[in-house]
Amino acid sequence: MRNRAALLILAAALMLPAMLLGGCTATDETVDKEPDLSVHIVVPYATTTPAPEATGPASPLKITDGKVEVLDPAWIEKDFISIEQEKIEAQYTQLRLGDTGEGVQNLQARLKELKYFEGEVSGVFDPATEDAVERFELTYGTMQTGIATGKLQTLLYNSTAPEYGSEAYNRSKSAYYETLQRGDVGSGVLALQDRLQELGYPIGNLTGQYDDETAAAVSLFYEEYGFKPNEVAVVELQKELYSENARRYSGSVQAPATTGGAQGESAVLSEGNIGTLVEQLQARLIELKYMEGTPSGTFDLETAEAVKQFQRALGLEETGAVTETLQTQLFSFDAPAYGSAAAQAIRQGGYALLQEGDNSDAVRALQTRLVELGYANGTPNGKYEKNTISAVKLFQRTANLEETGVATAALQALLFADDAPRYQNASANEGATAADNADRYYPYDIEIVELTEGSEGELVTYLQTRLAELGFFEGDVDGNYGSRTESAVKKFQKALGIKQTGDASVTLQQHLYSDAAPKSSVSFFKEAQKFETLAPGDSSKSVEKLQRQLWELGYLDKADVDGSVGTYNEATEASVAQAQRAMGYVDADGVANPEFQAFLFSKYCTIIKKS
Incomplete structure (x- = not known):
């Protein structure tokens, strides 16, 4: 239980805003400060480039008429990273749940020295280590990810790193908070939303914008402590919110469903935003010929006009603001370039993004077309579920597109075109051989069975072909499971970080034929892990x-x-x-x-x- 002294401190800290906001006379509820305009929203498409790390919520800059004024001179020393600092951070490898080795051992030892970690220094990044990393993250006001980045390790191994629970620890935590309220945007708001959602408060979307939903959730947090509702997240509230003993939501109000592309969804980027994601947006618009010049990182009139042109190409309402759905289409591999035939086909067809969870006549039409072209069987039901996703992926593979399973407007324009590629399988083309279909990994209608040395036949041919494609198998594909195939399977198992048996189990083949199969140049782990199959009903x-x-x-x-x-x-x-x-x-x-x-x-x- 939280001690009485902590509650008294929180109560005293919250009395002032409560008195100001709860008086009989009208009171100005705004706070005179400059918001952080860097909206750190993860772009919703697969990428191996990490999203920018969240910074503290306070903005050290003031932007007036396009001119930047440094409000905090110390920020230049604190946040501008020198070449030497980059070299220091580069010395550390990012560590996360499931990692093993000397780096994890050193991490655990340092966390234990500073009293963040009470477990055994085992060299295995387990849940207890993740919890300890999250405690240390609180020291610097970042979201609790549990991932030990190079930057975090640099701070952790520094001689100034505070001991857990010490006065220096409490001072360090407080230094990264500032009052947040309606209209604010940025990583501070994003972290606030993330923590409220983690504690069960009704937050549906992590937007980085202090909107109605965020204000309502903050008010509920006040109420959990017996205070009057207050929409302003003062510093003392945030200290309590990010503490380990913060109260979970005990009410019954449910978070609204996250937006999935319906009309009226909130914008994540719009005019006035500044930051890395705006720069990425502009770079993509320039690549597709909707803008000219170089990315500036500022969402200005020119950017808004370019967004409108892209919306026009998709036949959408020209708002000039970027929603999550629009981001998905803009960054897809098949996004139409300015003035292209694809853009014209989209406008003529009136296509809109379709994805998992959708239920409409448009989905039914999509399914009907997939059946016509041989990518699916059965009766269309209008529900975008597992089978529809698989059929869309199969079409994307045939069309040499990224296999996302999402039917963008551009993909539908290609699908409904007169010259859309038809699916060719062995039964449709009696003269086709295994080699003819090898680029499809293996025919989905063949049952997979375990393969070992001495096995032979079509399944072995597909196994060898896929292993060769990934760089593990050398020589002729002959359909015979001999020593060469066994050796290739062992190399694949080593890359995965599992026991090297040389046998191709059913589950190994399922993974081999997935998009998550590593190439020979990639290793998931440096040494074999002890993963055991986990299934419904297991407890451990x-x-x-x-x-x-x-x-x-x-x-x-x-x-x-x-x-x-x-x-x-x-x-x-x-x-x-x-x-x-x-x-x-x-x-x-x-x-x-x-x-x-x-x-x-x-x-x-x-x-x-x-x-």
């Missing part, structure tokens, strides 16, 4: 670790495992299946096999992380 620390990783990647809600942490329940099974689909598994069965876990706990898992 390994299941808890799996659930934490699924939550971190955005596939599992904490509320779904309340009271059943460490137990493989239905929500965990559904989350594993969803992650498998994101990885390109043909059979997303919801069982966490060793190959699946090897990818999920590797540093490459961020490729499938939800935005």
